[in-house]
Structure formats: structure tokens, C-alpha cells
Amino acid sequence: xxxxxxxxxxxxxxxxxxxxxxxxxxxxxxxxxxxxxxxxxxxxxxxxxxxxxxxxxxxxxxxxxxxxxxxxxxxxxxxxxxxxxxxxxxxxxxxxxxxxxxxxxxxxxxxxxxxxxxxxxxxxxxxxxxxxxxxxxxxxxxxxxxxxxxxxxxxxxxxxxxxxxxxxxxxxxxxxxxxxxxxxxxxxxxxxxxxxxxxxxxxxxxxxxxxxxxxxxxxxxxxxxxxxxxxxxxxxxxxxxxxxxxxxxxxxxxxxxxxxxxxxxxxxxxxxxxxxxxxxxxxxxxxxxxxxxxxxxxxxxxxxxxxxxxxxxxxxxxxxxxxxxxxxxxxxxxxxxxxxxxxxxxxx
Amino acid sequence: xxxxxxxxxxxxxxxxxxxxxxxxxxxxxxxxxxxxxxxxxxxxxxxxxxxxxxxxxxxxxxxxxxxxxxxxxxxxxxxxxxxxxxxxxxxxxxxxxxxxxxxxxxxxxxxxxxxxxxxxxxxxxxxxxxxxxxxxxxxxxxxxxxxxxxxxxxxxxxxxxxxxxxxxxxxxxxxxxxxxxxxxxxxxxxxxxxxxxxxxxxxxxxxxxxxxxxxxxxxxxxxxxxxxxxxxxxxxxxxxxxxxxxxxxxxxxxxxxxxxxxxxxxxxxxxxxxxxxxxxxxxxxxxxxxxxx
Ligand SMILES: Nc1ncnc2c1ncn2[C@@H]1O[C@H](COP(=O)(O)OP(=O)(O)OP(=O)(O)O)[C@@H](O)[C@H]1O
Ligand SMILES: [Mg+2]
Numbered sequence: 001x002x003x004x005x006x007x008x009x010x011x012x013x014x015x016x017x018x019x020x021x022x023x024x025x026x027x028x029x030x031x032x033x034x035x036x037x038x039x040x041x042x043x044x045x046x047x048x049x050x051x052x053x054x055x056x057x058x059x060x061x062x063x064x065x066x067x068x069x070x071x072x073x074x075x076x077x078x079x080x081x082x083x084x085x086x087x088x089x090x091x092x093x094x095x096x097x098x099x100x101x102x103x104x105x106x107x108x109x110x111x112x113x114x115x116x117x118x119x120x121x122x123x124x125x126x127x128x129x130x131x132x133x134x135x136x137x138x139x140x141x142x143x144x145x146x147x148x149x150x151x152x153x154x155x156x157x158x159x160x161x162x163x164x165x166x167x168x169x170x171x172x173x174x175x176x177x178x179x180x181x182x183x184x185x186x187x188x189x190x191x192x193x194x195x196x197x198x199x200x201x202x203x204x205x206x207x208x209x210x211x212x213x214x215x216x217x218x219x220x221x222x223x224x225x226x227x228x229x230x231x232x233x234x235x236x237x238x239x240x241x242x243x244x245x246x247x248x249x250x251x252x253x254x255x256x257x258x259x260x261x262x263x264x265x266x267x268x269x270x271x272x273x274x275x276x277x278x279x280x281x282x283x284x285x286x287x288x289x290x291x292x293x294x295x296x297x298x299x300x301x302x303x304x305x306x307x308x309x310x311x312x313x314x315x316x317x318x319x320x321x322x323x324x325x326x327x328x329x330x331x332x333x334x335x336x337x338x339x340x341x342x343x344x345x346x347x348x
Numbered sequence: 349x350x351x352x353x354x355x356x357x358x359x360x361x362x363x364x365x366x367x368x369x370x371x372x373x374x375x376x377x378x379x380x381x382x383x384x385x386x387x388x389x390x391x392x393x394x395x396x397x398x399x400x401x402x403x404x405x406x407x408x409x410x411x412x413x414x415x416x417x418x419x420x421x422x423x424x425x426x427x428x429x430x431x432x433x434x435x436x437x438x439x440x441x442x443x444x445x446x447x448x449x450x451x452x453x454x455x456x457x458x459x460x461x462x463x464x465x466x467x468x469x470x471x472x473x474x475x476x477x478x479x480x481x482x483x484x485x486x487x488x489x490x491x492x493x494x495x496x497x498x499x500x501x502x503x504x505x506x507x508x509x510x511x512x513x514x515x516x517x518x519x520x521x522x523x524x525x526x527x528x529x530x531x532x533x534x535x536x537x538x539x540x541x542x543x544x545x546x547x548x549x550x551x552x553x554x555x556x557x558x559x560x561x562x563x564x565x566x567x568x569x570x571x572x573x574x575x576x577x578x579x580x581x582x583x584x585x586x587x588x589x590x591x592x593x594x595x596x597x598x599x600x601x602x603x604x605x606x607x608x609x610x611x612x613x614x615x616x617x618x619x620x621x622x623x624x625x626x627x628x629x630x631x632x633x634x635x636x637x638x639x640x641x
Pocket of ligand 1: 013018036037038039040041042043044045192
């Protein structure tokens, strides 16, 4: 159990910098998810914490120790890889025992830990099988088992669920969360799936193009995204962005309608979540329907802002009948408006 | 209904395979059957008459202690060549697998020996180890070790083993490197996180995972040492001193073309032929089965 501190962490491959100074303090026992689009540097960041990539600049602390110069073996971490990375020539039992044997634990202690982990993960029946004789989900469990028998200070996960089918993914997600709480281990988890990130993490770090855009709890990220990128990345369906400018205490949209709320002046982008638009015949936000998706519990209405080409999506509770071409009015509460300046940063 | 494509039967397919069949007939089947036929003949001392003797030549070989000694020597020689060459390649490949920059230059340099004709390779080693002129021999003498493979059988054997192994290093290296690079990087990384140092990772993860390649190369190298080292031995030691480096193929040549015992020589080559067939069968069976790990 340990705290992790990332201090102005940078990484370059040759002349190209892929991480531009990441700062974070991860509390003891906390579950932190690093989320972002493909290629943003998530794996690189995680692998630097693991010691599999060198640090170009900055410092990493695990517990009290600065670990920049330490080998992966000396950092007291365990990692679960996307492709599981099980040792193909060893049985499940040997896979889990490998790290313990190297550390020179007594045989009965090794057996005890392996049996215990096998019981927690329900893989007791496969202990003598080879990895290729297991299904994807079972391999995933073995990889988890190999991590927990070591009883490390920190768990690192690099998209461990992305090779599983949707149902299994949801189930394993819950199990990982329960396991981490039960063991009280600090965990850093990389994913590009924002739903996974929201459900798993105590806190989320949104990474974009090598910059940490925001680091906060899922609710903070949802309620007060600090940048347009975070606003668009977190939440499903994604937030709508309507260009406009501030006049007095209202935002004037492209088609001239005024949405009350906001302060200051100049060009802004108004962000509104689909679920925060309230049907209101006299409302300022006029949507021309293109099509509706009936999801049962709610209806997603896709369309454009009347008189413009700006896409707009609204989520309405229950089943609603709408016709193509129809114009619907919506209003929005002031506290649910997100205003972003020309540089993409939040201004309200 | 299953639809099949039917070609009208014609001469064309036969014409197309004919050259290959012809080559096989002329360069393999015909000499092989000649050897088989000759192995059952005995020629008189003047080469005037021949007599058909069934398996007498083989019987004579089995009773000949020299032949059995050659057999043992060949086994030792080929195992030694395989071992030296494979372990050397394994070490080189282990390093190349870690190097990324300059890897192509390194690989190109390493493949060169394979392109050199055996006789030239042999000549190269002869020059280096020539007791009076050779640079290595000179260096060894300087260190107080007397090198003369023209007199010392053990040294002669060591020299042909080195020369034969050296030529095969490049080939083994390529296979080993390919095998190592096909191991997922994350498996090795997982072992590093589990606490295994580079040597431990090599012996517990990489080496077991490339064992199919090791077996494949073992057979290939044995076959090479058995049959393809004639040129090297001929250039380096001519089988001497006192037969110390005469292996089976060399003895076939010696008995047949120098000793003019055609029947005995043919019998030896038939035995060699049986051996190579056996080795090939072992290899194919094994490759078919893949390797259990
Ligand atoms: N060994 C390397 N050499 C050069 N560039 C690299 C190397 N490894 C990664 N990169 C670059 O660094 C950036 C970040 O890569 P990284 O693997 O961390 O992305 P990621 O966020 O994990 O993406 P994904 O979700 O697709 O796994 C990418 O632009 C990638 O091209
Ligand atoms: Mg990645």
C-alpha cells in the first residue's frame, strides 16, 4: 500500500515528446483510472510507473521512494497486461507461483497464496492447465491471480478487459473493483472506455495528446469539465457544443436565439448535455428532428439546431413519438450550462 | 450439390512436372540405385571382374573396428558442431534481440559466413591456424600453447569443429532471432516485473519458448555436420592426422576414390543414405506434432 506521486513527468522518443509534464498525487489505496483516446500516452505513462520505460524528465515516487532508477522488480508492483502475457509453457499454478519462487518464498507459503488467490478468483479447477487450454475470461483471471499472489504495493492495469465480450467485461469490472477494495491496494488502471473509467475509478485522469487535461472524481468531471475535450469525452451520449457569443447575461446562438445564462463577453462554446435539455415549447434552443432512437428507458432525438448545420442530440425520458422535420423547443438550467472560451478552457 | 472444378485431362500437367521428375531421376534416383547396386558387388584387385555378393560388404563394415570408430567419431563431431554452433548463435541472438539500433548491420555481418563455400571457409581456418604461418597459431605459441594440428589429432578435431560450426552460426542465428522475436514482448516484461533478472528470464522464459527451434536446428546441424562438412575437412586436414578427423562422408571418399574399394565405399554411402532418411523422418514427425509446451 503506497502513495504514488508523479512530478512533472515527461517522456520523449527521440525528438518527439509524447508526455508533456504530468503531475498527480495518487492516495494510498486509491483506484485511479487513466483515460483518453488511442495514442494519447496512457500506456506509456503506466509503463513508466512500472519501470518498463525510462523516464525522460521528472520524478516518480512510490511510497516514500523515488523509483526512477529502480528495476521493475524492485518497485513492488504487479501489472496486468492487455494480452494477459501469461507464460505459455507453464501451468496456471506455475504462472502464479513464478514471481514468488524468484523471491525465494518457502514452498508451503507459495502454495497457500496460490490456493487462496485461486479460490478468490474461482480458478481452482484449472490450476494444472496450460494457458492455451483456457478461455479469454479464465486467462484474465489467471493474470489477476498472478498479480495478487505477489501482494504488491501497487496494481497496474493496461486495458485488461478490452479482449473480453461486453457482458464479461461488466462482470470483471465489478470483480476488479471489489478485489481492489478488499485488498486495499493502490491501483492505476488504463482504459480508453469512458464508461469503464467512470464506474471503476475513485478518480480519473483524462489524458489527451500527452497532457493531463483534468484529474478528479467522476462526478467532478461530469459536472464541471475544465476543458472542451473532457466535456466531450466524459458522458454518454456526448455533450452538445453550440458556438455562440455572450451578450449581456445571455448566450446568443448562431441562429440568433438567446439562451439566458453566462457572463463576460466574446465568442464562446456552449456545452449542454443531452440529458439536461428540458422540453419547453417556448424554449430558446430549437431542434429540427432528423431521427429518433428508441432505447426503451429513454429516447435519443438527433437533429440540428434550427436554421444551422450544428448537430444536436437530446435525451428524453421514456418513449416519445417524434416525426422527422418537426421542430422542438428546449430550455436549460443555468447551472447546467458549460461555457468554454476560444482556447477550449472553461470560463464559467 | 457440391460443385467441383473439372479440368479436361491433358498432357499439360505431366509436361509441367516432367523437368522436376527428370532431375530427380538423373541426380538422385539413378546414383542412389547405382550405389545400392555397387554396394553388393566386389571387384577384384585389378578391376577386371566383379562379383555379386549380396550383403557381404555390409558385413565386412560391421566387423571393421575402423569403421565403427569412424562412426563414433562422426557422432562426436556432429554433436560438437551442433552444440558449439548453436550455443554461439543463441548467445548472439540473445544480444541482437535486445539491440534495436544497428540491428540490420549486425545481422547482415552475421549472415556472411553462411554465403561462403565450405572449401573457402576451410582454407580461411587453415591459414589462421597454420602451425608455421598462421596468426592464431602464432598467438597461441606466444601464450605458451603449442599448436600443430598436423600432428596433434585432438587439435585437428577441434579445428574442423570450429570451422564447421562457424559456418553454421549465421543460419542458426537467423532462426534463433526470429524465434525470440516471435515471443510477445509483454511475456518477458511480465517476468521482469515478477522479479526475474535478464539471465533468469532467458533460462526460464525465452529458452523454453524457443525449444521447438532448438530441436529443429539440432537436426539440421547434425545433418549438416554429417554430410556437408566434406569440403571443410578436405581443405583443413584431409581426414588426418592418422584418421583423427575422418568422419563417415570423408571415409566414403577415401575408401572409394583413394583406396578404390568401390563396393565398401558404396555400402557406406547406402548406410549414410539410410541415416539421412531417418533423421528427416524424425524431423518431419516432430514438426508435424508441433511442440508441447
Ligand atoms: N517505442 C516507441 N517509439 C516511438 N514512439 C512511441 C513508442 N511507443 C509509443 N510511442 C508513441 O507514443 C504515443 C503514446 O503511445 P501509447 O502506447 O502510450 O498510447 P496509448 O494511449 O496507450 O494508446 P492505445 O489506447 O492505443 O493503447 C503514441 O503516439 C505512440 O506513437
Ligand atoms: Mg495502450
